[in-house]
Amino acid sequence: MLKHTGRYFREWTTSVVSIKRFFSDKRAGGFISDLHELRANKGKLSEASDFPCSAKSAALMPSVKGVSLSNKDITLPDELYGFVSLVLLSFRQLGWKMNNHYREPFAQEYSGHANVKIYDVSVYSYILLRIIPGWIKRNLHRKIDKKDHDNFICYFGSFSEQQRVLKLHNQLVGHAFLVDARGRVRWRAHAVPTDREVKAMIRSTRHLVAEL
Template sequence: MSRGYFADISEIRKNHGKIATASKVIIPEVDAVKFPDLAVESPDGGALHLPLVVPALQDDDVEAGDGVIPDASLVCLSFRASSQKMTESWSSPFLDAFGADKNIHVYEVSFIDSWLLSLGPVRRVFLKVMRKSNNPHRHVVYAFGDHYDFRKKLQIINLLTGYIYLVDREGRIRWRGFGSATEEEVSSLTASASILLDEK
């Protein structure tokens, strides 16, 4: 699961961040795997665990901290600053399509693996100066520390590209994409999200 920067950049140059083909259609429930638990923090000091899931035996709108558990969450992962533009190429058109729907949330996760920035006092200062979102459905969050086990569960090897996951309210991955979005891939993603909204 670990390899060098030059191997990653060589792969990116070959495929422009498209390390695999994006899903063409929604992944059926029976084939969907769970999104691994991930602790994240927001610039406003809030902390939460992704994915947000509905507690057992509940099917109506359930509160998650100060918000409702969404029917679908777009989780965009960036392990290096160079991949943030890639993830935004997915999140921006997705928000354009669903921005007014309270049952859809977007989480743009940046991974900070520096031990110094992960220290409590330094981390608090870091979060204060980082970008914030004015959109209540778009959450810019940060994950600190070593995430080897998390990456292993999702089979993430190349840290220079973006990883995109559409997660349902049960925490299952129902669609996935990589690198920068194409129009066809965004259409497939939004169609899959619409199906999740209709499944409730």
């Protein structure tokens, strides 16, 4: 009896420590830290650059293996090679809504362009969400326009390594990345974009298309 009690206590203690880390560890995207940042400055730490960074200084887009809403296995950056792509990443519905402010003007400018793509990546990294992928995808099917299902990716699993490479500081906001034809992240922004950032995104895409 005492043996089992000790084991249960250790498991309970481990769970409590994990929960505390989830809410307070900024390096792991702590929810409370992210929330404070959102309240302080709407999650916007800085504005994006006016032009894409040089190819030499750009980081490669990390591997993201997911399933589209049309049930196709998709791996980034493999699908991005040969194209200029806007990759919109979100962990929460709030972030997804923020990303609409990038998606809509971008689609208006480049819809139908043979060399330009848009991908939405919705990340579900918490264990409770990983065990209900079917319910999540059915819910998204109702929210996302059918024409966008092929390019809407659901990712289930740990995202810590990708988060480190992409230097994502806040999981509550949306993140936008312009990726060139070789899979390099050349421009980035986060949270709700300013008018200047939207213009910079369109301009930067034009520059990257010219490199093709």
